[in-house]
Structure formats: C-alpha cells, structure tokens
Amino acid sequence: MSDLLRVACVQMTSGPEKAANLEKAEQLVARAAATGADLVALPEKWNAIGTTEQLHVAAETLEGGESVAAMAGWAKGHGITLVGGSISEKREGREKLSNTSIAFAPDGEVLGLYRKIHLFDVEVGGNVYRESEAEEPGEEPVVVRGEGWPVGLTVCYDVRFPELYRILALEGAELVTVPAHFTTPTGKDHWHVLMRARAIENQYFVAAPAQVGETLPGRPAYGRSLIVDPWGIVLAQAPDEETVIAAELDRSRLEAIRARFPALASRRPEAYRWPSTV
Numbered sequence: 001m002s003d004l005l006r007v008a009c010v011q012m013t014s015g016p017e018k019a020a021n022l023e024k025a026e027q028l029v030a031r032a033a034a035t036g037a038d039l040v041a042l043p044e045k046w047n048a049i050g051t052t053e054q055l056h057v058a059a060e061t062l063e064g065g066e067s068v069a070a071m072a073g074w075a076k077g078h079g080i081t082l083v084g085g086s087i088s089e090k091r092e093g094r095e096k097l098s099n100t101s102i103a104f105a106p107d108g109e110v111l112g113l114y115r116k117i118h119l120f121d122v123e124v125g126g127n128v129y130r131e132s133e134a135e136e137p138g139e140e141p142v143v144v145r146g147e148g149w150p151v152g153l154t155v156c157y158d159v160r161f162p163e164l165y166r167i168l169a170l171e172g173a174e175l176v177t178v179p180a181h182f183t184t185p186t187g188k189d190h191w192h193v194l195m196r197a198r199a200i201e202n203q204y205f206v207a208a209p210a211q212v213g214e215t216l217p218g219r220p221a222y223g224r225s226l227i228v229d230p231w232g233i234v235l236a237q238a239p240d241e242e243t244v245i246a247a248e249l250d251r252s253r254l255e256a257i258r259a260r261f262p263a264l265a266s267r268r269p270e271a272y273r274w275p276s277t278v
Contacts, residue, residue, distance in 0.1 A: 009209035016050030042085030076108035114153035125185035187222025
C-alpha cells in the first residue's frame with residue numbers, strides 16, 4: 001500500500017449527445033492516465049447533460065450500459081482506478097433516475113457506487129434548477145478502497161452538507177471526490193470556499209473534477225476543477241477550458257496534520273444533539 005497517490009481530474013464541457021461526450025471523455029481519460037495518475041476522476045454527468053427528457057434518453061442501467069462498459073474499459077486499458085464522475089442511472093421499477101457515481105478498479109471491476117443524496121432544487125442567477133423532476137435521492141454515504149486509499153464518493157450539491165463529509169471522515173476516507181456541474185453564479189462565490197472547507201474540517205484530500213462552459217444554453221458551468229490538501233492548500237486548479245489537472249497526494253502529510261492539529265480526535269459526540277425540531 002503506497003503512501004503516495006497521483007490523482008488526476010478531468011474537466012470537460014458535456015452536452016446532450018452521448019456519443020460525442022464518450023469520445024471526448026475517452027481522450028481526456030487517456031490524457032489523464034498519461035500524467036502517471038493512479039486515480040482519475042470524471043465530472044458530474046460527463047456522458048450527458050440536458051433537459052429531463054434528454055437525461056431519460058441518455059440514462060443507462062448499470063448492467064449493459066455503454067457508458068458503464070466504456071469506463072470499465074478505460075480503467076482496465078490504462079491500469080487506473082477510475083471514479084466515473086456521475087451518470088444518469090435507470091433502475092428497474094423506478095420512474096425517476098439516480099445520479100450515480102461508480103468507481104472502477106484497474107482490472108475494470110466495480111469497486112462500489114454512490115447515488116447522489118442531495119438534489120439541486122434551487123433558484124440562482126435568474127434560473128430555476130429542479131433535479132428532483134428527473135431524479136430521486138440516494139440514501140447512504142459510500143467509501144470505496146482504491147489504490148489502497150479509502151475514497152469517499154460524493155457529487156456536486158452534496159458539498160453544501162458538511163454532515164455527509166464528516167461521516168465519510170469517520171468511516172476512514174483519506175480522499176473524497178466531488179464530481180461537479182457547478183453554476184457560474186454559485187461557483188464564483190462558493191466553489192473554492194466549500195471545497196477547501198470540506199478538506200480542512202475533515203483533514204483529508206478533496207478532488208473535484210468539474211464541468212466547464214456552456215453545458216446548458218445560457219447556463220454556463222463554473223469549471224475550475226480543484227485538488228485540495230488536508231490543510232486547505234490548493235494543489236492544482238484547472239483553467240477555463242477542457243483539460244486535465246493532476247497532483248501527488250502524500251498520506252504522511254495527512255497523518256502529520258491530524259497528529260499535530262487533532263481536530264477530528266478532539267470531537268465530543270456525546271455533547272452533540274440534533275435539535276428536536278429537525
């Protein structure tokens with residue numbers, strides 16, 4: 001088990017055409033692997049972004065879906081651990097889709113999957129977003145093991161719910177992935193703050209691969225994919241274009257920070273109470 005992990009994040013501009021997104025993602029994953037990355041992460045809904053109807057058209061089951069097969073093939077072909085951002089998952093007997101992040105081992109086998117818990121139903125920048133029109137929320141936090149590292153899986157809007165990230169820390173996560181499709185109005189004010197805060201308060205690494213540019217007409221995505229260390233230092237940031245960023249993570253730095261600044265060890269769970277009105 002290595003204490004060093006080279007992580008790469010793919011930043012892309014996806015649209016509703018799945019075939020075009022697959023072709024682009026294949027090239028970017030290859031580029032990420034060429035940096036020497038052990039783990040590569042894709043952004044949220046990398047294979048298709050669009051209207052509710054377009055998401056349903058693009059949605060796949062986990063068994064036999066072309067995007068799932070492609071990701072397994074990329075992981076195996078490049079010998080990498082792949083966190084497949086997220087895709088719209090079609091599930092038997094369910095009307096609504098799941099926003100699902102799947103992690104693959106270097107042999108192409110599935111390490112685990114996470115279904116996005118928090119749905120983006122907001123009004124921002126003069127636009128209304130209603131993820132719940134097409135999707136249903138997931139129900140449980142997930143930590144997988146990739147390259148000997150415990151990796152927590154989350155998606156985009158989840159980052160505004162610190163209790164989820166604390167649970168991942170308590171379940172052993174040393175790296176958490178946050179594939180995202182952040183809006184520009186929220187991104188310019190909150191993106192760096194939230195990613196760095198989650199890393200600082202939980203004393204682990206955060207890798208956030210993002211969508212960038214006009215993924216939806218008149219609704220540009222913020223981009224600025226980030227890799228952040230447990231002290232909140234930005235190790236890598238993407239420019240405003242489709243690209244790849246990479247950084248080397250050192251477990252000994254995480255352990256040293258937790259040892260000399262024992263915020264997690266200083267927790268007092270016996271004193272914490274959820275308000276009765278919750």
